[in-house]
Amino acid sequence: MVFNTPLRFTATERFLRYVIIDTQSDPLSPTCPSTDKQKDLGRLLVKELLEIGIIDAHLDEHGYVYATIPANTAKADVPVICFCSHMDTSPDCSGRDVKPIIHQNYTGADLVLPDDTTQVLRMKDHPDLKNQIGNDIITASGTTLLGADNKAGVAEIMDACYQLINHLEIKHGVIKILFTPDEEIGRGVDKADVAKISAFACYTIDGESAGNMENETFSADGAKLIINGISAHPGFAKGKMESAIKIAGLIIAALPHELSPEGTEGMQGFVHPVDVSGHVETATIDFIIRDFEEEQLVVHADVIRTAAEGVLQNFSNSTYTLDVKPQYRNMKNILAQHPQIVANGMEAIKRAGMEPKLCSIRGGTDGSRLSFMGLPTPNIFAGEHAFHGKEEWVSVQDMHKAVETILHLCMVWEEGSIT
Template sequence: MDFNATLSFTVTDRFLRYVVIDTQSDPASPTIPSTEKQKDLGRLLVAELLEIGITDAHLDEYGYVYATILANSNKPNIPVICFCSHMDTAPDCSGKDVKPIIHKNYSGGDIILPDDNTQIIKLKDHPDLKNQLGNDIITASGNTLLGADNKAGVAEIMDACYQLMQHPEIKHGAIKILFTPDEEIGHGVDKVNIEKLGAFAAYTIDGESAGNMENETFSADGAKLTIHGISAHPGFAQGKMESAIKIAGQIVAALPDNLSPEHTSDMQGFVHPVDINGHVETATIDFIIRDFEEEKLAAHADIIRQTANEVLKRFPNSTYTLETHEQYRNMKNVLAQNPQIVDHGMEAMKRAGLSPKLCSIRGGTDGSRLSFMGLPTPNIFAGEHAFHSKQEWVSVQDMQKAVETILHLCMVWEEKA
């Protein structure tokens, strides 16, 4: 079925509506969702789902949107599948007063953003632009991020819902829809109701280049190094003071470069200090530790210990403690138990006219944790690029391909049942 020839896509109009709603999450907030403004988008999505005829669409107290598209196939035992995207945008860059711009019929070269001429989307830095000739590129104006991460995925799922309700000739089983808050701050599925979803498998729509599917993420730990120095009056500190602040600085400076994010790529893991706080007597360094091989996480934590031990040789009266905690794990091990989940995704992309490519994520998605909560969840492209930055962009045509992929995926599960 050639969806591109038969469907009237709504994904672009939806995307332009969604990105102007500020949904930035807040890592310092103790509430769920971390910001109430995320519910503004959630309420709009529920209203649109109800309008197209999905009667159980609702927003819960934690900011999650749930909905169900009932099966229209007579085949028995079609597995229930779920499509998921997150509504929040990253705290790294402002998502307030976003002004989306459509650059029609991209002809190549750099894209200069009008509200800040220093923000240039350079062809040499964004190789996927070479695949966008003749396409329509959407950017922000230069003062904010765009929000394609992950409002492109939200818009694509919403358009797919609209098409499924409008075109009963697209046969499918029951489809569950889930939109989450707080994914960008690591809490995207903290309060998700797996039983309410009742799905066999899910797909996050939150990836980059068209045709990419990700079945593997980092495994992730967090770590907190607490340094106990020796405080003294600075006027009488000679031979007494051992500043925890200076110790922290020396530990960070002594970490091996070859284990840092800026010096690693592909399947290499890293140790990354993300926050330092303290005073003379006590200081803390928060780390994130990442690797595709779970067993290497402990070895990376040992690097922090070894570095701290070496530095503290120069501060004989000071001590430290290191605490680690699990954040998420590589979803590949879960997905391998049901290979048809990934296989059906790859088949759907082929049917959409793409050349599917299986990739690994140097990060995590809601799917990482969902997989270990009993809902195996690989990640499918949404077309988003340069996420978390003012140079974020997505193409109209890639978003349409994502809609086609979702529709084909629904059909593949029905056919294979």
């Protein structure tokens, strides 16, 4: 579709405003949101949505932003769809005092980040840069992450809202907007009100390369291994002490490399120790277990048990317990029941001038859990790259393509309804 007047994109200017707000989440905090500073961005988004003309925009006590764009079509049966991105940034790298830089007309040369010149974006390390020649690349200055994950998605949805209000030729049904806190620590939809959203389908805008759409995630469990050793005075410990700390180290060392994150790729799952704590008498290892096939999670948990039991054969007085709890499941199981949701997303990407590519995520998104909460939610690209690190980047042009994709998706759903 050719719009009545050219789109005046606002995603970049919005993105530059959003990334300077520190919204890092905290996995050790029991509150929701885990950090109150996430609400700083939420309040700004509500203010901007109200200024656009979306009158019901609001921030709730848990840090979620909700808004509704009314339908502008005469068709009465257009399904309600929702667009979702998360406001928090990863705890893995500082998000404080972010200084975004626009590197205009990228030539393919190395991008040296000025505040830490050891941080260099090289095409060999970031293969998608080969698709960005002539584009404008946004990075941070070298001492922080950028926050493109997922403030690029936030900015793109906000820009799409602006375009929908100002381009009435874009016919659409009711559009819901959801911005979440704490996605990076696995709590992004803990208190999301799916009934308030009341949509048939949702799309997270939180993916990588332009043109990509993701309909499959890992299934995920968490596991806690507790080792009960034998403590004794170290001066008189011979033949008595069985150190839980050393047992923990031996168990970790016994895990197969080919089942580790650093030893797997593609559709392979893994077992990953993410935290170790304790003392001589008791030690704890926290694991994350991931696989695209849910039944393999049980197999992977047995790998931990086998490692523990093998090591403990040499420590006859020590014991262990393993507690495995589900975290999220592969959203493909739900999306397969509603094929038009993914099909419409692929069509929108195509109409925005790209070759759509259906991918799997070696991870999870808010969409993983939303899908199992009754809101089927695949993931569409936002253009973000090198997540959670100082070399994170996004291109201006990819953000514009994401905005166009959102707009076309609204129209595809409207066109598919019955007059």
